[in-house]
Structure formats: structure tokens, C-alpha cells
Amino acid sequence: MRRRYALLATVAATVVAACSPYDFSAPVSSLDAKAKALDSAVSAGHQQLVSDVSTAYQRSLIARRAIVVVSGCNKIVDPRLKEPTDEEARAPVSREPATTASRAPRQPCGVYLPADNGKPFRDRSPIVPELADAVKALTDYTAGLAAVTNAKDRADYDSAVSDLASTVSSLVSEAGGVGAAAGAAVKAGINLLGWIVGTALDIQRFNTLKAAVNEMNTPVRKGKPFNVVVMAIAQQVRTLAQQRRELLQDDITALKASLGPQISEETYRLRLADVNAMSAALDALNQSSVSEAANALMLAHLQLVLAVNSSNPNIQNLTNTLKALGDKASALQTALSTASSAKPASSHNKGS
């Protein structure tokens, strides 16, 4: 019986030595982080665009020396407190966080032209639902890859098995009659069984990792699923960046036209600071490339596919691509979240 266990263990060890999921732990974690960076790029791009729209509105108020109204500041959202019913407790709960639920358009508390009073805020550049779904699918997928290659799980498992073996061994030893030798034998047996089960789970993890990345590398029509999803997200980021560019360029053009000897030096200085802030944000957008980040992400995934399928995986190649991707993703995030304002609300309070 013991010989059979030993043989099984040897076979399992041979298989695992060739294909441990944990060999991919570091690069897959990095891939997961980069996918999340792309997700952040979408959020940052959208938020900054919304912020730019608001800033542009403030600039237009200042430019017109407009008479304004304060609006939307008396609508308090505060549902009543009540105890939940049993039916409510049994009802299925959506896994989506409440914050992502769509809300009715509203006018945020702020300063508006009288003509705009009460008009609900309309997001002119919402994230397309299908692409929000794509972002979630991508980040869930890379998180799934990270989960099956998480070496800590195996360490925790080994520790749990070891604790169990020690506990049972002590109980057997203390039970009397069978003695300490039996306790040691039981401990060794539990450890061996735990190791065999752990090895089987490792193999299962590796096989799932391999199946998943290969599936994502098999065309659904013409494009491979991973690439199709990444390209779709990249296009959404591109669109957000282009919308920001258009807004910034139009604002720079308008503000540039107001610069000249007809305004005071201080007003000139403040407006120039604004134009410079917008130009810097525009330059960062122009110099950052979502395509480079997306291309590197697709390359990294393909290298992961090749590494997982190889008996001699090239992890270093994958690591290098991910390092380069990290720099590109950071630059993209920075560019998309760069503020384009030199506080216009206070900067133009001096008349010309």
C-alpha cells in the first residue's frame, strides 16, 4: 500500500515539475495589474472628460461675465430607514455594486446660466455598456488567471495539512495503547495524502490555466477573444481621449483669441496660465498611446500562451514585455487623468 502511494507521488511529482502553475505567478499577477490599469484608463479618461466639460462651462461663464443662478442644491437623497423583511432577505441580490446602477440624470449642485437652470446634467460621453462589460470581463479574467497561479494558496494549503497532521498525530499519541510510533505514522500518512491531493489540485490548476489562455487565443470569428476585448477597450479609451482633445483644443482656441494688449497684465497672466495648463494636458494626451499599451498587453498574453504550452517556457521574455507594458500603461493613465485647469473659477475674476 505504501509502495503504491510512493509510486503515485513520484508520478505526480514528475508531472508537476514540468508544469507548475506557480511558475507563472509573478508574470500573471503583473498581467492582471496591467489589465486593471487599462480599466483605470477608461475610468480616468471618462472622469477627466466630465471634469473638462465642467471646467469649460466655468470658463464660458467667466468669459461672458454671465449672470448666474445656483441650482440643484436643495435636492437631498436620503431614503427612509426601515427594517428589512424576510422576503427582502431571501430575494436574490445583484452582484453588481450599487454605485454602478444607472441613476436618473440630475443637475449637480452648482452655478449655472439662468437658461440652464434645472436642466439635468447629461453625460455626453458615457461608457458604452457593451464596453463596460468588456472591461469587467477582461479584469475578471486576468484576476482568474492570477487566482490559479497564486503560490500563496499552495503554501496555505501545505500549512493547513501540516497543522492537521500534527493535531491528529497528537491525538493518536495521547489516546494511549498505540503509542508515539503510531502517532508519527499517522502524521506521515496525512502529510503524504495531503501532498498527493495538493499535487492533484496543482495539476488541475495548471490544466485550467492552460485551457483558459488557449481558449482566449482561439479565434471566435477572425479575432482571438482576448485581443478582440482588448482592442474594443482600447478604442473606447481612444474615443474618450479624442473627445478630451477636441474640447481642450476648442477651449485653447477660444481663450487664445482673448489674449492681447486690450486686457490687464494680471488677467493676461492668469489666462496664459490656463492656456498653458490645457496645452500641457493636450500634449500629454497626444504623446500617450493607448495602442502601444493595448498592443503590449496582447503580446504579453500571447507570450503567456506560448510559455504555458512550452515544456521550456520563456518567462523572461514575458516579464520583459510586461515591464515595458507597465511603463506604457502608467503613461497612458497619467495622460488621461492630467487635469487641464489652472483653477479658472478664481483665475478670471479680474476684469480686463
Add this chain to the structure above:
Amino acid sequence: MAEDLTPTAGETPNSAEDDEPTVQDILDARDAAIAVIDAQIAATEALQTGGVDPIDPALKKLRAKRTEIEKLTTAAIAASSELAMAIKAMKKATENLAETAKAMTTVTSTRNHN
């Protein structure tokens, strides 16, 4: 009894999908259109004289056109069946990954409880 040939969900005839452009086709069309706009922007900018330029309205229109192309491209990709299929496949793969990852952590937590 006649065989029921009604396609079920996910088994639609291929012909309609085959005619539909892929995500890469859409992106290729976008690249071509953007290249034309960018050339027009460059040509217009070359006419710049400094100060308040008469070219500003023309550039504004071209920028708006560029944005429109990006938005249309995004909308076309979002509507493509290829993307829907890719997301579906990715979700399925993610489920398998999550289940497998869970197997080991479940064993660990069970042993820890014991």
C-alpha cells in the same frame, strides 16, 4: 416527423455573421478615415498665419469630424457580434478559472476549520 431546423440561441446561421465586419475590419476602416482627416488637419494648419487665425473654424470642424469617427468606430465595435462572442468566451473561461482556484482554497479553509 420533420426535423426542427429552427436555430436555437447561439446557433444562428453563419451567413449573417460572416457578412458582418470583424472588429479588426472596423478598426482598419477607422484608421483609413482618421488618416484622411489628419492629412486635412495638417494641410489646414500649414496655412496658419498667427494670432486669431481664419483657419480656426475649419480646424474646429475637422476635429469634430475626427471625434465623430472615433465615436462611430466605438459604437460599431460595441454592436459587433464578434465582441459579444469574445466576452461570452472570456466569461466562461473566467468561471472555470474561479472554480479551480476555489477548489484548493476550499480544502484549505475546511482543514483550518477542522
